[in-house]
Structures are given as C-alpha cells and as structure tokens.
Amino acid sequence: MSASVFIPNDRPEEPDPEIGNLAFFPDISLAAFRERxxxxxxxxxxxxxxxLKRAVMATNRELHDWRLAQEAEGFLTLTDIPQEEYGDEGKLTLLYEAAVYHRAKGLLTEAGRDIDLTSEGADATDFADEAIEDHFRHVREALAEIIGRSSVTAELF
Structure with a gap:
C-alpha cells in the first residue's frame, strides 16, 4: 500500500534573480540558465x-577588445549591432548567452566532482571531464563566432 503526503508551502515563490551585467551586454536570467x-x-x-557571475566576468574579459571596437563604431549595446534575428532574439545575444551558459555549466560541473575514486567514481569522473571539455569547446565556438574568427576543432590522438 502506498500513501502520498502533501506538504503545504505558504511561502510565495520568489522570482529567480537576474545577474547584472555591463551596459553593453544583456543581463543573465538564472531561470533561463537553469531551463536551457x-x-x-x-x-x-x-x-x-x-x-554565473564568474562566467559573465570571464566572457566579458574575452570580448573586451571586440566590445570596445563595437562601441567605437557607435553601437552602445549588443542588440544595436545589425544581426540576424531568430524569433525574438538576435544571433549575437544567443551566442553571448551560449558562451556564458556553457562556461557556467562547465564551472558547476568542475566544482561538483567531489566523488570517491572507486571504479564507479572514476567512471563518473571521466564522464564529467568529457562534459566539462564539451562545455568549454562550446564557449570557444560561440566567442569565435561573435568576433568573426573562424573556429576549428581538432582532436589529437
């Protein structure tokens, strides 16, 4: 026999915070990051x-010179730059968010590798290492596309 229990929660749901950003780049939504x-x-x-804050800072640092060049051209925000639109978002915004989101996910995965190194733990660590590498590769690809640099990924054996 099974029973279910309902535990009421009187607390109102608090909205997920936005991560503030430089005026040029969009703020980052915690809810969107969690979902995507x-x-x-x-x-x-x-x-x-x-x-997420660490990812925003690192991504902004890597785009610093590019951002200054855009501002010198008169573009005050990322959305001011002429770009392809996908739904209600511009290509550069999507790429910027991808860079931040993948960097943050890679950092979270890296920080969460507190695993015993039994054979099962070692297998999980190998999987985590691959996932981390994939996230940082996505960061490099997004940044390369933003600044207009071609991206080549080569796997060495």
Whole structure:
C-alpha cells in the first residue's frame, strides 16, 4: 500500500534573480540558465549565481577588445549591432548567452566532482571531464563566432 503526503508551502515563490551585467551586454536570467542548461533546482541558488557571475566576468574579459571596437563604431549595446534575428532574439545575444551558459555549466560541473575514486567514481569522473571539455569547446565556438574568427576543432590522438 502506498500513501502520498502533501506538504503545504505558504511561502510565495520568489522570482529567480537576474545577474547584472555591463551596459553593453544583456543581463543573465538564472531561470533561463537553469531551463536551457538543465541545471536542477536542488543545486543551491548561491552556488549557481556565483558560477554565473564568474562566467559573465570571464566572457566579458574575452570580448573586451571586440566590445570596445563595437562601441567605437557607435553601437552602445549588443542588440544595436545589425544581426540576424531568430524569433525574438538576435544571433549575437544567443551566442553571448551560449558562451556564458556553457562556461557556467562547465564551472558547476568542475566544482561538483567531489566523488570517491572507486571504479564507479572514476567512471563518473571521466564522464564529467568529457562534459566539462564539451562545455568549454562550446564557449570557444560561440566567442569565435561573435568576433568573426573562424573556429576549428581538432582532436589529437
């Protein structure tokens, strides 16, 4: 026999915070990051926000010279730059978010590798290493496309 239990929650749902950004780049939505990158809600918000902020800072640092060149051309925000539109979002915004989201997911995965190194733990670590590499490859590809540099990925054996 099974029984279910309902535990009421009187607390109103708080909106997920936005990660503030430089005026040129869009703010980052915690909710959109969690949804698009399949980051479960049981991962503490503080940890996720911390890694998103680190990802925003690192991505902005890598785009610093490109951003200054765009501002010198008179473009005050990323959305001011003429670009292809996909639905209601511009290509550059989608690429910027991809760079930030994949970097943050890679950082979260890297930080979460506190696993015993039994044979099962070693297998999980190998899988995590591959996932981390994939996330950082996606970051490099998105940044290369934003700045207009061709991207080549070569796997060495």
């Amino acid at each position: 990158m399949k980051v479960l809600s049981d991962l503490p918000e503080g940890r996720v926000v911390w890694q």
